Amino acid sequence: MTLVETMKPRERVLNALAGKPVDRTPVSNPTNVATVELMDLVKAPFPEANRDPEMNARLAATGYTELGFDSIMPVFSIIQESSALGCEMQWETKDNWPTVRMYNPIWSGPEDVHIPQGFWSHKDIVVVLKSLEILQKEYGDQVAVIGKSMGPWTLAYHVFGVEKFLLMSIDDPDKTKRCLDKLKEISVAFALAQIESGADALTFPDHATGDLVSGEYYRKFLMELHQEMEERIPCPLILHICGKTVDRLGYIAQTGMAAFHIDSKNDPHEAMEIADGKIRLVGNLNNPELLYSKNPEDIREAVFNCLDAGMNLIAPECAIPLATKLENLLAIPEAVKEWHKTH
Numbered sequence: 001m002t003l004v005e006t007m008k009p010r011e012r013v014l015n016a017l018a019g020k021p022v023d024r025t026p027v028s029n030p031t032n033v034a035t036v037e038l039m040d041l042v043k044a045p046f047p048e049a050n051r052d053p054e055m056n057a058r059l060a061a062t063g064y065t066e067l068g069f070d071s072i073m074p075v076f077s078i079i080q081e082s083s084a085l086g087c088e089m090q091w092e093t094k095d096n097w098p099t100v101r102m103y104n105p106i107w108s109g110p111e112d113v114h115i116p117q118g119f120w121s122h123k124d125i126v127v128v129l130k131s132l133e134i135l136q137k138e139y140g141d142q143v144a145v146i147g148k149s150m151g152p153w154t155l156a157y158h159v160f161g162v163e164k165f166l167l168m169s170i171d172d173p174d175k176t177k178r179c180l181d182k183l184k185e186i187s188v189a190f191a192l193a194q195i196e197s198g199a200d201a202l203t204f205p206d207h208a209t210g211d212l213v214s215g216e217y218y219r220k221f222l223m224e225l226h227q228e229m230e231e232r233i234p235c236p237l238i239l240h241i242c243g244k245t246v247d248r249l250g251y252i253a254q255t256g257m258a259a260f261h262i263d264s265k266n267d268p269h270e271a272m273e274i275a276d277g278k279i280r281l282v283g284n285l286n287n288p289e290l291l292y293s294k295n296p297e298d299i300r301e302a303v304f305n306c307l308d309a310g311m312n313l314i315a316p317e318c319a320i321p322l323a324t325k326l327e328n329l330l331a332i333p334e335a336v337k338e339w340h341k342t343h
């Protein structure tokens with residue numbers, strides 16, 4: 001049997017996110033798929049490709065033009081907003097993501113949280129909006145263009161410091177909630193600006209990760225807040241939380257978000273059962289041990305396992321290691337097409 005593709009990648013991704021029928025399961029990473037090899041290919045290396053709109057769009061487009069994925073996602077890092085809020089940055093070099101220097105937090109409580117003057121004209125905000133415009137214009141009729149707005153929990157790590165914020169959540173849950181309430185306005189504002197600039201969907205990373213925060217914490221601090229995000233941001237949202245998350249997936253499924261980007265620490269069959277059709281699942285392909293270290297045959301097997309479980313979109317679990325071999329990434333859409341020939 002041959003696989004007949006009747007949909008454009010854009011329709012395929014948006015249908016899958018909405019739980020509607022697709023001609024085949026889309027390949028769509030809600031986070032970064034740029035690699036050093038791709039940076040060399042289009043002459044758009046880190047860190048500049050995180051800050052220059054033309055370079056950023058050029059590198060992001062390779063996810064579609066070179067890898068054959070069904071979506072393009074130009075926000076390679078998790079620092080764009082935090083940089084514009086005034087956090088101290090470590091820009092790194094070509095083989096590493098930029099990070100926020102969290103030992104020197106800029107704020108200490110809810111009264112400090114605000115969008116500073118110059119935020120919207122800051123280089124690290126402008127790059128995202130301009131790049132989305134470029135990509136929507138060039139590829140928007142073919143491919144899903146996905147933006148990214150960081151959730152308040154992640155922003156809190158950056159502006160208050162991880163340790164201080166986690167201590168605050170134990171000592172003073174009310175203050176913690178007030179912080180999140182103010183920070184969420186930044187998440188919403190940046191999300192709306194990206195939709196205006198052409199984003200078809202948005203990744204919403206909010207790192208209440210399995211190793212730092214319990215499932216009960218998620219329910220207490222984030223479940224309702226994420227429901228509110230879903231109501232206020234008028235495009236499909238893909239929640240991203242790393243680590244083992246099956247203990248909170250039942251809560252996540254109640255947020256109304258379109259999809260959840262899930263880590264390989266969770267079994268896809270178990271996760272699909274908990275999601276129970278209330279939220280779509282994407283991700284699960286392991287980065288360090290699989291995509292970075294193994295070969296196309298191993299990747300094929302892992303992709304088949306996700307498809308057998310009924311995962312709605314196929315993707316790496318998170319931003320891929322920048323030194324990942326192209327052949328391993330190319331193996332993902334190849335395996336999806338092969339699987340569909342017999343299913």
Ligand SMILES: [Zn+2]
Nearest residue numbers: 241242318319
């Ligand atoms: Zn992640």
